[in-house]
Amino acid sequence: MTTAAASWLPLSPGERSVAIEVLGHGPLSRTELARRLGLSQGSLTRLTKPLIESGVLIEVPESGAPAGLRQGRPSQPLDIVAESRSFAGFKVTADMVYGVVTTLRSDIVDRLDRPLTGHDPGEVAGLLAEMTAELAARHPALAGIGIGVGGRVRDRAVVAESPFLQWHDVPLAALVEERTGLPVVVENDVAGLVEAETWFGAGRGLDRFVVLTIGAGIGYGLVLGGRRVPSTEEDGGFGRHWLLDPNGPLTPYGERGSAVSLLTIPSIRYQLRAATGHDLGYDEILALAAQGEPMAARVVDEAARALGTLVAQIANFAMPQKILLAGEGVGLLDTAGERVWATIRANRHPLATAVDLETKVSDFHDWARGAAVLAIQMLVLGMVEA
Known part of the structure; x- marks a missing residue:
């Protein structure tokens, strides 16, 4: 289950900067992309080549141009292959877990909800693992998991305090990782929503x-x-x-x-x-x-x-x-x-x-989508916040 995520890890900082820019603002022409990143055309070509070969980026027709009409490589825009990876996002409330699967551009393509009958950390992690397995069966390219909770989260891994769940210092990321084999990021649910709207929404x-x-x-x-x-x-x-x-x-x-x-x-x-x-x-x-x-x-x-x-x-x-x-x-x-x-x-x-x-x-699936965006940022693009 981890091979899809692992294939992203060798990206150099320069390659990551290209992927991030296209993800947030694409499709972009090579000229515009080079201008945004302050790169020469030669440097940009060197960075984009492995991204295209690995299936992260794709050349797309220019806006308004017929699909079969090529205008030459320098002007052909680059875009992210949004469906190349999938991400699970979960919003945990006091009595429910709301789950989604998103594309690399955070579009929700599946939903799965389950009642939460208790707050024991092991039981909650087990339920999250069961839901992940069900979603992964339908989306084999699942690359990582994001979990949003109400409360304070430390190091994007440990729920330091959650009044709704009555938790203190629960290592939720580790508990879910050992049950799923997938990378996991945990964060306050508002933080996830803010990141989703900053990258892909109103902001x-x-x-x-x-x-x-x-x-x-x-x-x-x-x-x-x-x-x-x-x-x-x-x-x-x-x-x-x-x-x-x-x-x-x-x-x-x-x-x-x-x-x-x-x-x-x-x-x-x-x-x-x-x-x-x-x-x-x-x-x-x-x-x-x-x-x-x-x-x-x-x-x-x-x-x-x-x-x-x-x-x-x-x-x-x-x-x-x-x-x-x-x-x-x-x-x-x-x-x-x-x-x-x-x-x-x-x-x-x-x-x-x-x-x-x-x-x-916003319903709870929007909050779950925000958690998936955190997984996109941290696990795929290597963005780790202090």
Whole structure:
């Protein structure tokens, strides 16, 4: 199962730089590729030849040109053979494991989900191995595994702390590697989502980019210089102490008026339950608010003002070119978008550049895809973050 991944390991730093550039921005002409990398045409030819021979790169017709019409090698663009390798990505929650298989360009080509009946590390690793075996039977070119968990991860291998799983210092990468024979990378799930959007999504090609997630928790990822800034705060711990309204609600999930207290789905549901005695789902609450039900409208309005304040503060201090709002809670913007944008404007300088806020409704397979992207980066292209 490891031969596909091993064939990538001898790539020189120069060859890797070519592969990374084409992967993220291809197809690219040789002229453009040489310009981006600061290489001569001769040096580029030397680096691309083994990549083409090994099946990593392929020559493709120029855009708009008939497939059979060759315009000469110097102008023929190069692209990644996306289907040449497959990667498994898993998102582990408290009660489920969501799995995907992606191509080398992170396109999801398969899904597999299983219930998680216990949190014993050996049992979880065993379930991940079983799911990997099932996926590998359908995708023989499986080259590596990425696993995303909520919590703090050390060295992309050890789950230092995960409140959802009640884990401390669990060597999850080693446990899964010994059961599958495949290279494994483990990371905080928000980090994986940020990397996926930076390489292949909303942040592609941007120098400064932010991912903000709202759902079961609050996640935050920052990209500067086109690279994710590693941080122990990506798992959302900062959200408990990022105070948005000192007079806001106090919930079991955060400090009074914090981002967690105001914006997370559990907190919003808790507020409605405490006020009405009814346990309503998040979508039900948003629907009632849209219909003008007083209590739901009040809670959703508070959440909308909190989201607008948080986005404005991020824009003021990080000055990103774009903010991606993702997660299961983004329906808040659809229901109370006017309040969100009014609050953003109220908390920004009148002459400030308009905030580019993009939304993405993410399910757990998107988080699993993010984990697969980490495997692509680390295991295939040799990108190891400190």
